Amino acid sequence: MYRRTSRGLLALIIIIIIIIVAGVYLYYAQSSNPNIQTVINNSTNQSLANNTSIGNNSTNVTSATTISIQNMTFNPNKITIGSGTNIQWINNDNAQHQIVSDTGAFQSNILNPGDSYNFFFAKTGIYGYHDALNPTITGTIIVQ
Missing domain, CATH: 2.60.40.420 (Cupredoxins -  blue copper proteins)
Incomplete structure (x- = not known):
């Protein structure tokens, strides 16, 4: 039971990190355009x-x-x-x-x-x- 919960938590943390990294990338990609x-x-x-x-x-x-x-x-x-x-x-x-x-x-x-x-x-x-x-x-x- 503990392993199943920790895998789910680990997967959730990885998804959150991916979302944060993608958001930061999009923010800087848009804000760095001087045109x-x-x-x-x-x-x-x-x-x-x-x-x-x-x-x-x-x-x-x-x-x-x-x-x-x-x-x-x-x-x-x-x-x-x-x-x-x-x-x-x-x-x-x-x-x-x-x-x-x-x-x-x-x-x-x-x-x-x-x-x-x-x-x-x-x-x-x-x-x-x-x-x-x-x-x-x-x-x-x-x-x-």
């Missing part, structure tokens, strides 16, 4: 979104670049950057805008005048995007 996109609403100065971007787990951000939305255009509307670059779009226009990747790789919330949107480009490629509220406004980001 984060955020939308900043300047009128309330708070984060509206915090989602994982595309790419690898590189922690080296090589630079940051700003794209202005003004006079119903992206300026610049075509840009070449290195992987590991953060792009910040700032709505300097008098209208609302929403940045959307042509392939679904990223999408901002609706940006009111003064709001900004950031996206970290960790993976090389060509990223076409447009304004969902004004589809004739387009841009291209080439990541090398």
Whole structure:
């Protein structure tokens, strides 16, 4: 009787250890991903979104670049950057805008005048995007 109880207890302890190790692994795997996109609403100065971007787990951000939305255009509307670059779009226009990747790789919330949107480009490629509220406004980001 004692052996049967001790085997059951040992099995239970092993299962609990496995669950703890798996939980710790998942926690660190998710929290170590620096590929984060955020939308900043300047009128309330708070984060509206915090989602994982595309790419690898590189922690080296090589630079940051700003794209202005003004006079119903992206300026610049075509840009070449290195992987590991953060792009910040700032709505300097008098209208609302929403940045959307042509392939679904990223999408901002609706940006009111003064709001900004950031996206970290960790993976090389060509990223076409447009304004969902004004589809004739387009841009291209080439990541090398």
